[in-house]
Amino acid sequence: xxxxxxxxDGACSGNPGPGGWGVLLRAKDGETVVKERELNGGEAETTxxxxxxxxxxxxxxxxxxxxxxxxxxDSAYVKNGVTGWIFGWKKNGWKTxxxxxxxxxxxxxxxxEAQRRHDVTWEWVKxxxxxxxxxxxxxxxxxxxxxxxxxxxxA
Numbered sequence: 804x805x806x807x808x809x810x811x812d813g814a815c816s817g818n819p820g821p822g823g824w825g826v827l828l829r830a831k832d833g834e835t836v837v838k839e840r841e842l843n844g845g846e847a848e849t850t851x852x853x854x855x856x857x858x859x860x861x862x863x864x865x866x867x868x869x870x871x872x873x874x875x876x877d878s879a880y881v882k883n884g885v886t887g888w889i890f891g892w893k894k895n896g897w898k899t900x901x902x903x904x905x906x907x908x909x910x911x912x913x914x915x916e917a918q919r920r921h922d923v924t925w926e927w928v929k930x931x932x933x934x935x936x937x938x939x940x941x942x943x944x945x946x947x948x949x950x951x952x953x954x955x956x957x958a
Contacts, residue, residue, distance in 0.1 A: 805830040805837050807872040809862035811881075812930070812940035813854025814948050821951035822849040824858035825943025827936050828865070840865075841939075843947035854944065855881050856910040863917035871922040877930030877937055881914075886925050889915060 808829045815822035823845035830838040842861055845854070855878035862874060876882055889911060892898065897905045897912070905911060928934050930941070 805832045807831075807866075807870055808936070809859075809872055809874045810936035810940040811855070811858035811862050811874060811876050811878075812937060812944045813851055813856070813858050813878065814941065814944035815849060815851040815854055816948060816952055819848055819850050821948050821953075822846055822851065822854040823944045823947030823949070823951070824854045824861065825940045825945075825947055826858050826862045826865075827939045827943065828862060829936070841943055843943040845944075845947035845949075845951050847951040852878070852880050853907055853910060854948075856907060856914060858940070858944065859885070860910065860914050860917050863914070863921060863923070866921065869920045869922075873924045873926055875926045875928055875936065877928050877934075879927060882925050882927040884911065885914060885918065 808831065810827040813822065813824045823843060826842040828840040829836055842865060855876065859874055859876060859881055891900060892905050892911065897908050899905055928937050930937060
């Protein structure tokens with residue numbers, strides 16, 4: 804049975820501004836890649852954190868059946884949120900420890916639901932540090948943002 808990995812990334816031009824998300828899905832048998840799929844998308848007015856969340860959400864939602872998967876993200880916000888903060892938020896009715904509403908709550912709820920079907924291991928990697936799969940996810944995120952970036956004026 805091949806191991807499944809999702810390398811996810813988000814990008815934003817301005818924060819808020821046009822943004823994109825990217826996912827590199829890989830099934831590996833040892834070091835051999837047996838299947839690969841790329842996903843991306845974007846929004847005209849968003850934040851980097853929202854794009855990071857949407858990358859992870861889309862990675863999990865695209866899987867057709869419950870799977871054992873490792874999600875690799877360069878977002879400490881996503882990794883810390885989904886492996887730690889989310890438990891307190893749910894217990895507190897989606898409020899932070901200082902009783903404020905959780906930012907991006909609809910995306911956190913969607914991620915919580917998406918991961919419920921799967922056996923997910925979350926890993927953090929340093930972004931822009933030469934990690935080939937993370938670099939590819941970043942390229943996909945920037946490509947997802949491209950349709951939403953304003954066109955440069957022609958001289």
